[in-house]
Amino acid sequence: MTHAYEYPRAALAVDCVVFGLDEADLKVLLIQRKLPPYQHAWALPGGFVRLDETLDEAAQRELREEAGVDDVYLEQLYTFSALSRDPRERVITVAYYALAKLSDHRIRSATDTLGVGWFALDDLPKLAFDHEQIVIRAHERLRGKVRYAPVGFELLPPRFSLTQLQRLYEIILGTELDKRNFRKKILSMDLLVETDEVEQGVRHRAARLYRFDRRKYERLLKQGFELSI
């Protein structure tokens, strides 16, 4: 038997919502489409899945090829299947979201795109296909996840100040947090290690830098510890 199923098949794609964080905003990486449909419109990086790769691999490949993004935290989000989400034909897309350290990425445009850019989440251009919905879903997931899993660190450099970390939570959760309470809580979890470095190039007192102790977190996880912000 060569085919389990001989009916016409939908095409299968992946699309990625790559988040990045700067001083003030959560940003999303978009590419500008070179070809129809939605020619010249901004869209999520993504493309069709090949027969010899898993979905995770397809997502990573597309990020690399289309945006020059590599080595990011990547997680499957949801599979979108509305009947006419692609005007050409039936295309079902498995959406992923990724967390990138903005500073890391010399993002670049690829051959089948016009450009690549970071856009503030609350000021996105009009997007191709159902990509706006996908971004909304990704944001919801990130908001939920950041509270009980240590994913926020993926958006920060390896060494960061407590103020940076607090701002991360404030931006993602959309709430203000009390500085003293935040520090007490975060430090009491005992998952941050104080380094001997301080912030550079600021014109006020430099903040101490910390790093996240992933090993310790994994150890605590196995003992039933549950992170919660």
Next chain:
Amino acid sequence: MTHAYEYPRAALAVDCVVFGLDEADLKVLLIQRKLPPYQHAWALPGGFVRLDETLDEAAQRELREEAGVDDVYLEQLYTFSALSRDPRERVITVAYYALAKLSDHRIRSATDTLGVGWFALDDLPKLAFDHEQIVIRAHERLRGKVRYAPVGFELLPPRFSLTQLQRLYEIILGTELDKRNFRKKILSMDLLVETDEVEQGVRHRAARLYRFDRRKYERLLKQGFELSI
């Protein structure tokens, strides 16, 4: 243009983990395969997606056709894409999980299955394909979700006793709960309405029955209320 993409395509399927709850156990609905591969093995209900239906529709249709299950809470879980998860050819499957009221369902077997049955989650037979992994993932999701969303009620009859509800949480979370604390907490949320009915046919004091006030829950949600068990 008829095709966005002319390369060979993976087949796309859906598979459903249907949970049900009895006095003592969380159960999963399985069907016995009539045809190869994995002939006679137990498997999740599921099948290939048609071009004219969304994934949600495909999942509902398969549940109806293969197991006679209708009108259940259904939620997309994860898309599985390991290269040789199906020995015939490349098949990617979108997994769903469903919550059914055990009493409701006169489950029945369909023409391309040998039988249908409920199996205790911690005593499953060997399953076809990667279905065991899918079940594990579904269970994790249910455990997580039940604590901050009112999905447990989907497993209970419309009117239930507090003891039934407590047992539900104990079974899903795998922990014992204190009766007095549980009642205090649940009732303080003010989401259960006391009915004037009591349990029938027990040979001890009959428990009062409650129902979940979904309207009120939706109203509170909009006001920023967050359920938490």
Next chain:
DNA sequence: CCAAAAGTGTTCGCGGTACACCCATGC
């Protein structure tokens, strides 16, 4: 009257929250 489960309150300790001032540094 006996077995079985329903139903009910109080105490204690911890963790969340509210809140304001001094300190270090660069310019």
Next chain:
DNA sequence: GCATGGGTGTACCGCGAACACTTTTGG
């Protein structure tokens, strides 16, 4: 010396946790 953000402690309150006995009902 001034502007800017870094860094710190305490008091209060509410919620979760621990814990045992009486009541109701059917058989």
